[in-house]
Amino acid sequence: MSIESNINNPATTLYDKIWQQHIVNVHSSGGYIVYIDQHFIHDVTSPQAFDMLLQRNLPVFSPASTLAVPDHNTPTTARHLPIKDKLSKQQINALKVNAKANGITHFDLDDVRNGIVHVIGPEQGITQPGMTIVCGDSHTSTHGAFGALAFGIGTSEVAHTLATQTLVLHKSKNMRITVTGTLPDHITAKDIALAIIGKIGTGGGTGYVIEYAGDTIRNLSMEGRMTLCNLSIEAGARAGMIAPDEKTFAYLKGRPMAPKAEYWGAAVEYWSSLKSDEGAIFDKEVNLDASEIMPMVTWGTSPEQVIPVTGRIPSLKKITDPIKKDAAIKAFAYMGLEAGQKISDAPLDRIFIGSCTNSRIEDLRAAAKILKGRKISPSLIQAIVVPGSGLVKQQAEDEGLDKIFTEAGFEWREPGCSMCLGMNPDRVGPQERCASTSNRNFEGRQGPGGRTHLLSPAMAAAAAIAGYMVDVREFGE
Amino acid sequence: METFKTVSGIAIPFPLANVDTDLIVPSRYLKTIKTTGIGEGALYTLRFKEDGSLIKESIFNQPQYKGCSIMLTGPNFGCGSSREHAVWALKEVGFRVLIGTSYADIFASNCYKNGILTITAAEDIVTCLMKEAERGRNFAVNLEEQTIVIENGATFSFDITAARKGYLLQGLDEISLTLKSVDQIKSYQVARGKQLPWQSFG
Ligand code: SF4
Numbered sequence: 001m002s003i004e005s006n007i008n009n010p011a012t013t014l015y016d017k018i019w020q021q022h023i024v025n026v027h028s029s030g031g032y033i034v035y036i037d038q039h040f041i042h043d044v045t046s047p048q049a050f051d052m053l054l055q056r057n058l059p060v061f062s063p064a065s066t067l068a069v070p071d072h073n074t075p076t077t078a079r080h081l082p083i084k085d086k087l088s089k090q091q092i093n094a095l096k097v098n099a100k101a102n103g104i105t106h107f108d109l110d111d112v113r114n115g116i117v118h119v120i121g122p123e124q125g126i127t128q129p130g131m132t133i134v135c136g137d138s139h140t141s142t143h144g145a146f147g148a149l150a151f152g153i154g155t156s157e158v159a160h161t162l163a164t165q166t167l168v169l170h171k172s173k174n175m176r177i178t179v180t181g182t183l184p185d186h187i188t189a190k191d192i193a194l195a196i197i198g199k200i201g202t203g204g205g206t207g208y209v210i211e212y213a214g215d216t217i218r219n220l221s222m223e224g225r226m227t228l229c230n231l232s233i234e235a236g237a238r239a240g241m242i243a244p245d246e247k248t249f250a251y252l253k254g255r256p257m258a259p260k261a262e263y264w265g266a267a268v269e270y271w272s273s274l275k276s277d278e279g280a281i282f283d284k285e286v287n288l289d290a291s292e293i294m295p296m297v298t299w300g301t302s303p304e305q306v307i308p309v310t311g312r313i314p315s316l317k318k319i320t321d322p323i324k325k326d327a328a329i330k331a332f333a334y335m336g337l338e339a340g341q342k343i344s345d346a347p348l349d350r351i352f353i354g355s356c357t358n359s360r361i362e363d364l365r366a367a368a369k370i371l372k373g374r375k376i377s378p379s380l381i382q383a384i385v386v387p388g389s390g391l392v393k394q395q396a397e398d399e400g401l402d403k404i405f406t407e408a409g410f411e412w413r414e415p416g417c418s419m420c421l422g423m424n425p426d427r428v429g430p431q432e433r434c435a436s437t438s439n440r441n442f443e444g445r446q447g448p449g450g451r452t453h454l455l456s457p458a459m460a461a462a463a464a465i466a467g468y469m470v471d472v473r474e475f476g477e
Numbered sequence: 478m479e480t481f482k483t484v485s486g487i488a489i490p491f492p493l494a495n496v497d498t499d500l501i502v503p504s505r506y507l508k509t510i511k512t513t514g515i516g517e518g519a520l521y522t523l524r525f526k527e528d529g530s531l532i533k534e535s536i537f538n539q540p541q542y543k544g545c546s547i548m549l550t551g552p553n554f555g556c557g558s559s560r561e562h563a564v565w566a567l568k569e570v571g572f573r574v575l576i577g578t579s580y581a582d583i584f585a586s587n588c589y590k591n592g593i594l595t596i597t598a599a600e601d602i603v604t605c606l607m608k609e610a611e612r613g614r615n616f617a618v619n620l621e622e623q624t625i626v627i628e629n630g631a632t633f634s635f636d637i638t639a640a641r642k643g644y645l646l647q648g649l650d651e652i653s654l655t656l657k658s659v660d661q662i663k664s665y666q667v668a669r670g671k672q673l674p675w676q677s678f679g
Contacts, residue, residue, distance in 0.1 A: 024665045025658045029640035029651070033658055035665050037676065045560065047510035056652060062666075064679035073508070087508035094510050128676070138559040138583060154561035154587035155512075156651075164655045166662055170638075172582075202495050203553035203579055236556060238582050259675035267675055302495045323494045323551055330493070421558075423504040430527040442499040442557060449527040 011277035013174045014243050015209045018149040018274070022132050024166055031168040036065070037131040039161050040117045041104070043070040044423070045136030045154075047094040050102075052159035060102040061165040067126060068099040068106040069117045073424050074416030076386050088424060102162075115389025115415035118142040118356040122226065123389055125255025129244035129271040134161055139356050139439065140239075141232040145225035146252070147244035147274045149209070152233060172238045173283040175208040176276075179216040181290040186472045188366065189224035190358060190437070190456035192216070192288070193231035194296035198306040200286060205237030208284065211276060212242050216290040222251040223362035230357045234303040234439055243275040295472055297343050298441045298454040300331035305441075307343060309459065309471045315340045334443055335451050336431065343453075344469050348433050351376070351383035351410075351464040352446070353457055355420040355438035359388030363437065363457040364396050368404040370461035370472065376409035377467030384411045384426065386418040410464070422447040435463040481592055481645035484573045485617035488547035489536060490610040496550065497557035498584060502566040504558075515562050516569030544570075547616050549607050550577035555584025564591045574618045576625070578603050589641045590651070594620060596635045606633070620645060 012020070024033040039062075041049075046068070053060070060066065073088035083089040092109070099106035107114045113124065118139055121127040129147035134140060138152035157167055179192060197204075210232050212225075220228065225242050232240025249268050252258045259267040294308030305328070307313065313332075316339050319325045332338060337346060353359070353367050364387065376383050385405050387393035393415055396402055402412045419426040420438040422445060428434040430449030437460050441452035453469060462472040499522075506518030524537045531538055548567075554577050555563065564587040567575075575588065576596040588595045596618070598606070606625070610616070615628040620642065625633045643649065666678040 025661045027640075028654050028657070029643060029649070030638065031640055033655055033662070035662070035669070044507050048512050048561075051510075051512075052652075056650075058652070058656075061662075062679055064677045072504075085508075091508060091510060131676075136559060136561075138557065152559040152583055154559055154564070154583055154590065156561060156587065156590040160652050160655065163652050164659075164662060165666075166655060166658075168651055168655060170640075201553075202556055203581075206553065206579060206582060233557075236553060236581060263675035267673075270673065302497075304495070323492060326492070327494045421499075421504045423507060440497070440499065440557060442497045444503050444522045445499050448503070448522070 009279070009281060011279040013276040013280045013282065014147065014211055014241060014274055015149065015174055018130055018132065019171060021130070027168045029168060031170050033166045034169045035132060035166050036134050036161050038126060038133045039066045040121060040133070040135035040140070041066060041068045041095070041158065042072055042117050042135070042137060043091040043095045044072045046098065046158055047091060048155045049136070049158035049162055050098040052156070053163055056163070058163045060104065060162050063103040065165060066104045066162070068095055068104050069114060069120060070095050070109060071116045072417045072421065074109060075425055076413035076416050076418045085425070112390035112394065115392065116356045116359065116417055118230065119359060119388030119392065122146065122222070123255070123391055125252050125258030128252065128258070129248060130274050134167065138233040139230050141237070142226050142230040142356055144229040144232065144239050144241035145222060146248055147241060147271065149239055149241065151239040172209045173207055175205060175210045175237070175284040175286065176282040177210055177212050177286045177288065178214040179212065179288045179290050180214040181216060183216060183290045183293065186458055187293050187295060188456045188458065189220055189227040191293050191296045192290070193228050194298065194303065194306045194454065195288065195293045197231065197235045197303045198296070199288070200235055202234060202302050202304045203236045205232060205235035208237050210235070210237045210240045212240060217242060218245065221362055222247055223360045226360065227357055231439055244271045295456065295459050297459065297469055299335065299337060299343055300328065301334055301441055301443050302327065302331070303439070303441060303454060305331055309343060309469055311343065313337055313339055313341050313343060346433055347379060347468050348435050348463055349381045350428055350432055350434040351380060351460055352419040352434055352436040352438065353384070353460050354386030354388070354418050356388065357439045358437035358457050359386060359392065361392050361395050364392070364401050367457040367461040368401045370458050370475065371408040371465070372404050374408055374465050376464040379467040380464065381432065382411065383409060383464045384413055384419065386413040387415050389415050408464070419446055421445060422450065428452065435460050435469060480648040481573070481594060481620055483617065483619050484546050485615060486546055487541065487613055488549050488610040488616045489542045489545045490549045490607045491536060492549070492551045492607055494551040495553045495556055498555055498560050498563035499557055501555065501563035502560065506566070507560060507562050512565045513569065515566040519566035519570045541613070546571050546573040547618065548572055548575050549603065549610050550575050552578045554580050556581040559583045561587045564588050564593060568593060576603065576606060589644055592645060592648070594618070594645055596625070596637070598633070598635055602633055
């Protein structure tokens with residue numbers, strides 16, 4: 001709800017509440033100085049921010065509210081050896097040196113707690129309801145799954161947060177996406193998210209903070225909620241959030257940084273107050289019927305270019321918007337696909353299971369369930385699975401999932417961003433086609449010329465066995 | 478930050494929708510600890526083939542647009558990754574003004590923090606400006622007056638928040654301004670710390 005429309009309505013949204021609780025002051029520029037509870041920093045977007053502090057001769061304002069984790073440049077093999085790529089090594093070192101010099105906790109590559117920052121924040125119990133959380137990475141929206149206001153920022157804002165523990169912000173608008181009904185078998189949070197992006201478009205959420213509501217969302221596990229909130233940014237939203245509930249509290253209980261027993265009751269009481277009031281007004285409402293959601297796959301170079309796996313790539317006649325039509329023509333050429341073609345016709349070269357979207361234990365279990373006792377297609381160049389953190393990896397190994405993956409023909413890797421972004425050694429080659437559980441199918445995202453199809457972990461596993469994209473529902477268990 | 482002055486010259490028409498920041502600068506150009514030297518990667522995928530050879534027909538390789546400081550963009554420009562490197566790269570190759578129907582939130586914020594003006598205008602105006610750009614007409618963007626004047630005399634006015642305008646015109650340093658409230662930030666930490674004793678505020 002915009003601030004104006006709120007004047008006569010005492011009912012507020014979850015976002016309104018967290019926003020209100022964090023306002024420190026009005027800024028002379030006209031925005032608000034908003035307090036930031038937790039700041040995550042990683043190897044790529046923080047070095048320049050520390051320089052900006054140095055130029056101004058400023059210290060880090062709240063080192064204890066900051067956590068440093070290298071993840072983007074991380075090699076996912078031979079972790080014990082020095083990093084070969086000089087530039088990657090330089091960034092990873094810069095993070096370490098900056099963290100040390102400023103008294104910031106740092107999970108180094110040899111620390112079992114290392115991994116993708118958006119996986120380990122929740123895993124360590126650092127991410128909590130009601131917090132404002134930022135990171136120089138757009139998928140910070142992931143943490144909204146806990147009822148936190150979490151969003152990605154640029155490097156200048158990383159510097160601002162380091163120097164002041166606040167950000168200067170203008171309030172976003174409120175959007176509610178309500179999903180109701182029972183999800184069909186094998187349909188996951190990833191499919192819900194892709195269906196939403198297909199419906200509202202990659203710019204549909206621009207200027208909004210999305211709250212996900214409805215019984216389908218309530219029934220999602222915390223992992224599923226994280227996947228959903230993670231993809232809010234692909235719909236253009238500043239943040240995505242879900243009101244905390246018993247599942248949230250149960251997930252957090254006993255985690256290293258979660259409130260200790262003496263405070264637990266008080267924390268749960270506060271967290272329970274974090275929900276949209278009955279009668280709160282949203283600037284935009286979107287509704288989805290869960291029972292109609294299919295296994296989704298992207299065909300183009302934008303996450304909104306998405307269809308059910310059973311569907312056909314749209315014909316140009318169906319795309320009326322001239323700008324969208326141009327984008328589709330460009331995408332067809334890049335992806336090596338044709339209008340009207342069945343998505344299952346395109347043979348795959350690589351499979352990637354990982355990224356901050358789908359690298360948690362539940363994701364690995366879902367993929368392993370499909371792969372158990374089966375072999376991946378010999379036509380593939382490579383299939384890799386990259387756990388989101390050292391602890392996820394450990395747990396998966398305790399459950400024997402690594403064996404299922406390796407016996408099927410997957411490579412079992414060390415945690416990191418890996419093939420999600422084509423920055424570390426894991427890449428998709430030119431014109432190679434990759435079924436990926438990550439979040440972006442942009443041109444060159446996974447490597448120059450690489451072609452990405454986004455899908456869920458179970459779908460990626462099924463695709464690995466077939467060598468092309470198949471409907472996991474028909475694939476069986 | 479340097480202040481924004483009037484910008485004029487021809488404008489490059491680039492109507493593609495949903496141009497993401499991976500397209501503006503690929504991730505391999507992110508391996509730097511500086512804010513400069515990234516221009517080489519600016520719009521790389523749009524300028525070069527995978528083998529490194531030039532895409533001759535790319536609009537970004539046409540000689541008349543070299544050093545061009547105004548770009549007309551398609552909707553939802555700058556979506557995707559929050560990388561400020563995208564803005565550093567555009568700035569390094571000379572862009573100072575972007576005009577389009579919409580910009581991704583983080584990208585727009587990164588732009589004005591680096592002295593790049595993003596002008597949001599209605600679709601019909603952007604379409605009209607695209608045509609003028611295609612004709613190679615000169616644009617003069619005046620932030621003080623909030624106008625875009627085309628060579629043929631046509632004038633368009635645009636909206637911008639007072640905050641962004643102020644930052645761009647005066648080159649203010651946001652961090653220094655915020656630190657004027659340092660006492661309030663500290664007392665906020667103390668008060669919130671009492672309410673939420675399990676959370677760290679140091
Ligand atoms: S996994 Fe991919 S999207 Fe997630 S933080 Fe890493 S690079 Fe970004």
